[in-house]
Amino acid sequence: xxxxxxxxxELDDVVLLYPRGFINAHTVRTFEGEIQKAVDKRRFKIxxxxxxxxxxxxxxxxxxxxxxxxxxxxxxxxxxxxxxxxVANIFEILGFNHLYRIFPSEVEAVLSFRDTERSGAP
Amino acid sequence: MSASASGGDEVRGRRPAARSRERSRPSLVLxxxxxxxxxxxxxxxxxxxxxxxxxxxxxxxxxxxxxxxATTNVLEHAYEGATDxxxxxxxxxxxxxxxxxxxxxxxQVDPRAVPRVDLERYVSERRTGGLGVHLMEKIMDSVTFRRxxxxxVCCLVKRKAAPGGG
Numbered sequence: 001x002x003x004x005x006x007x008x009x010e011l012d013d014v015v016l017l018y019p020r021g022f023i024n025a026h027t028v029r030t031f032e033g034e035i036q037k038a039v040d041k042r043r044f045k046i047x048x049x050x051x052x053x054x055x056x057x058x059x060x061x062x063x064x065x066x067x068x069x070x071x072x073x074x075x076x077x078x079x080x081x082x083x084x085x086x087v088a089n090i091f092e093i094l095g096f097n098h099l100y101r102i103f104p105s106e107v108e109a110v111l112s113f114r115d116t117e118r119s120g121a122p
Numbered sequence: 123m124s125a126s127a128s129g130g131d132e133v134r135g136r137r138p139a140a141r142s143r144e145r146s147r148p149s150l151v152l153x154x155x156x157x158x159x160x161x162x163x164x165x166x167x168x169x170x171x172x173x174x175x176x177x178x179x180x181x182x183x184x185x186x187x188x189x190x191x192a193t194t195n196v197l198e199h200a201y202e203g204a205t206d207x208x209x210x211x212x213x214x215x216x217x218x219x220x221x222x223x224x225x226x227x228x229x230q231v232d233p234r235a236v237p238r239v240d241l242e243r244y245v246s247e248r249r250t251g252g253l254g255v256h257l258m259e260k261i262m263d264s265v266t267f268r269r270x271x272x273x274x275v276c277c278l279v280k281r282k283a284a285p286g287g288g
Contacts (some may be wrong), residue, residue, distance in 0.1 A: 022165070024158070024161045024162070024190055024194070025161060025197065026158035026159055026161050055165070055183070055187070056252075057161075057190050057257075058188060058191055058194075058254040058257050059194065060252035062253055086180070086183045087178065087230045089183075090184075090257070091182075093257060093260045093261065094253065094256065095262070098135070099268055
């Protein structure tokens, strides 16, 4: 069994990533690679649906941080949804909940990009 | 595995050597190759040890994360990615606290050289290092580094909640 699988879907101009399993120093390249694929295709609106993400170590958080400047610099964002208690707690410990927008559901995360477009805010 | 969880101080009357041995005996020693493939095993064993020591699921998950981070630091910094070395993890239930020593024989790493984490700067400067030590310090009650017998020892300690103290 693979420790991490990342499915990808596209919904209009939003890329949805579905990591399933564990993101640590061993598996982070897979996760990083999927973020990079979206960036390479100039798809800068990214939602990471964490409903099947059991665990994330600092390597995974580093992967998000490593891409965020380019993504935001191009008018996009990396937003997260459906964090389980363990993952949400790790985000809180590091203060990532203040740096990234986190939504209870995938729909809300996707719609937040529409709201951004409507208001013209970055 | 948790034989030392209680009664560790009830050794009066024994010979000093026996007492010394008992006190220094870890509950469990795990030696892994210096390969990231084994991080999942480290996490699973740590979580189980923490639960056996009496931590609830959430705390056990966090302790497992801290030990994962300490092990990752060894693989990336002390061993600089070399995969032919070993990392030793010593778990000890000391009664009021769980202690985990992460031991390597790699290059001496000065933990004081790790920059303090400033998240805003991390984002603006695209820095991604140093988060692991920050997480370890946030999760554990004590994180200490020492050099002993040409080995690096990172000692992580998590106190248990006082009885009835939530």
